[in-house]
Amino acid sequence: MNDVATDRRRAKRIYLQIPLFVRVRDAHGDQFMELAKTLDVSALGALVACPRPVAIGDIVTLTIPAPSITSNALIPAGMPPLQAKVVRQKEVGDVHLIGAEFLKPIG
Numbered sequence: 562m563n564d565v566a567t568d569r570r571r572a573k574r575i576y577l578q579i580p581l582f583v584r585v586r587d588a589h590g591d592q593f594m595e596l597a598k599t600l601d602v603s604a605l606g607a608l609v610a611c612p613r614p615v616a617i618g619d620i621v622t623l624t625i626p627a628p629s630i631t632s633n634a635l636i637p638a639g640m641p642p643l644q645a646k647v648v649r650q651k652e653v654g655d656v657h658l659i660g661a662e663f664l665k666p667i668g
Contacts (some may be wrong), residue, residue: 597612624642
């Protein structure tokens, strides 16, 4: 089988746009947070469109904003933040596509 026919992904991805906050410390040690969105998600990571560049190797915290719609204890108030390592980054126009691998797989 050739490389083109082989899917090198370890988990199936879902093309899903979810707004989220990306929080990271830059090279100067300053923390910043940007509103971004996922383009695809898998149990192992996500492709995120962010307005600001993030360096490969950085650890980012991804937080999905979720309003509390109930006070019922049976329904979670929101998802805890996910930590991920940036494994690739590419500038496309005025956005940066960030390939992030979750430190702990979800699911």
